[in-house]
Amino acid sequence: MTSPESTGKPGGSASRGRPRSEETRLKIMRATSDLLRESGMPALTIEAVAARAGVGKPTIYRYWANANELAMAALMETAPAKPASGTSDDALGRVRAILYRISETFSHATGRYVASMLAASHEDSEVSKAFRSHFIRARREEVAAELNTARKVGLIRKDAEIDLALDMLFGAVFYHLLMNQAAMDTAYMDNMFKAVMRGLEP
């Protein structure tokens, strides 16, 4: 999933030669995460990763095209999309929980990098797409599912535009993060959530 070059090419010569070592990939990922955590993106040079991982530079280039992709890959492995723990029993409560979690995740050091990279990555490389999907699309669909449930149950209007609601919820969270460099506090989040819901309620 992570490595950009699909390994199994059944057609052709069917993978001759020595296969890529999973251990090597792990060493690289580990070194990358460590460097990111300790010194941030600007210090994340291929050179440094190679030295730290005890790996040749070409080996890294075999897997990823540049430092950015490398960072994305590492962040995806390091910060897995953990499911919302301690779920409430009503759909809207669960939505709120998810938003809380997101707000917190992205307010921490590493999360900040993820946010920057999400905003800055224009290219549509494989890794870039995977990254977006991993960190946004996935959570977005999580919330979308809950809202659909809520709609079915009648908690929100039948003709409520889910997509719009998602833009507003996520938008507010991220914009607040961007502006204030900190997670939303509970009260503010609740207000925001209520305001959006007011626009959706029957």
Place this chain on the structure above:
Amino acid sequence: MTSPESTGKPGGSASRGRPRSEETRLKIMRATSDLLRESGMPALTIEAVAARAGVGKPTIYRYWANANELAMAALMETAPAKPASGTSDDALGRVRAILYRISETFSHATGRYVASMLAASHEDSEVSKAFRSHFIRARREEVAAELNTARKVGLIRKDAEIDLALDMLFGAVFYHLLMNQAAMDTAYMDNMFKAVMRGLEP
């Protein structure tokens, strides 16, 4: 306003030596904008700017600390916060107009860079703050003023939380830009606006 080091400072030794040349500063700004427009951020090296502007590298470093600050300064001079033209006569209409304008501005090439840089700039350098202020705070306050007017006139609830509304409006616009790499279309924007307003109306 733009140059990071205020020139005046009558306190101290009252500006000894040859004063900095405004013309030089302009040449640098011009070269920077040109390079940004033609080839984008990755091509914006101090080296290239110096060559293009016919200026020594140290001169650039005298004014700005790195390529990022340089870019921000240039973008601020180049893309001035033009006031909303063709203003409607009702406050909410004007808000919508402003949001449209923002959405369009940031969907164009240069605007995309501005957005990325806004999201990516962690440091709180002087220039960085000015940049945020120039591109966001200013527009935000423009809208805030309109919403306050609307509140006074009774178009929205007396206890409506303006700040929250601003987060939602701007958040939705930027988040949409980020996700879809394009400006909101008219209909979508109208829906969004209506939804937020529904949360605020009396």
Place this chain on the structure above:
Amino acid sequence: MTSPESTGKPGGSASRGRPRSEETRLKIMRATSDLLRESGMPALTIEAVAARAGVGKPTIYRYWANANELAMAALMETAPAKPASGTSDDALGRVRAILYRISETFSHATGRYVASMLAASHEDSEVSKAFRSHFIRARREEVAAELNTARKVGLIRKDAEIDLALDMLFGAVFYHLLMNQAAMDTAYMDNMFKAVMRGLEP
């Protein structure tokens, strides 16, 4: 012999990584000599050599520490210690021939640089030592051998101090060069030689 870092070193890790390219070294030497010949020491910048040789600057620094060492290395390769051609059949005649040759060598453009560098180099780097050895020690020992022969044959005193004679012979030649910026003329050289010999003869 010339390259400062001996390549062999069988002890240790036995030359890992891509080996240094002899061709590259040659390109650098060639460019250096050319620049020296055409424009002299002040024009011998690492930058210029790199450009001319079609080589990266770091590559040059991998081999030599600074422009001076680079120049020395190139001069050693370019101006090889050619043996005295047309040797006479008596030892003292051969000595005189060698001195002539030295006087001429160091009175030409490149030779002047060599002389300056010999006089100016204080440090005792590897290259610096090799340089001295190449241009002085070697010739000196050539002459020393002849004088020893002469002593055996009885042309000069048994207790003649060869080292002293060498200092006087070479000293006079170089000092004259230094003062007059030109090679000794034949007559003057003969006189000098005779005077020194008078101090040594039986």
Place this chain on the structure above:
Amino acid sequence: MTSPESTGKPGGSASRGRPRSEETRLKIMRATSDLLRESGMPALTIEAVAARAGVGKPTIYRYWANANELAMAALMETAPAKPASGTSDDALGRVRAILYRISETFSHATGRYVASMLAASHEDSEVSKAFRSHFIRARREEVAAELNTARKVGLIRKDAEIDLALDMLFGAVFYHLLMNQAAMDTAYMDNMFKAVMRGLEP
């Protein structure tokens, strides 16, 4: 004598404007000597001298053309050609004393710089000539005078070539310095002197 541009132009406009300050010149000389002593030639930049002397760079350039000339000027003021103290009463003894002194002078740190600069300076600027004259020609003529005296008194041959003898004496001293980076020891010097004299004695 030292400053290349003669200050007192009595003819013409009779020194218009503020006259050059001797104090300024002295500050520059002092700073130059100090820097030379403390950190050597490579550290002797116009920039550093200006800063240390509390003087503007243009002021330095008004007096000297480059760092080399500046150094020469300072060395000439700092290391004055002190006359041979404790003179013996015979001419050859005095010659030997002078040579001793030279050998010692040029074996010390600053002297080494002087020697290098003597050897390396190709250009024939005003200062360069003065420098040579100050450090060599003067001593040379000192010795020449003694040798002429000796010739008159009959200590050396009537037809002895004084110039040649000077080349040999000074040559041996400087060459030895160059090769051994140290002053001649007494015994060696005596031997050398005797050997040259043997070539000259009646």
Place this chain on the structure above:
DNA sequence: TCCTAAACGAGACGGTACGTCGTGTCTTCTG
């Protein structure tokens, strides 16, 4: 069981840009 092709470490290579330093010239203000 060999053969062979790819992965791997190491590091040299041609480059590009960095940020700094020094040069020598200039411009402005102060004494």
Place this chain on the structure above:
DNA sequence: CAGAAGACACGACGTACCGTCTCGTTTAGGA
């Protein structure tokens, strides 16, 4: 007006990484 202060265009410095290459050395398949 000389002189200090320092901005300026220029150019070289030595360093850091880039991404590619060439080595010698594993490490598995497929022959």
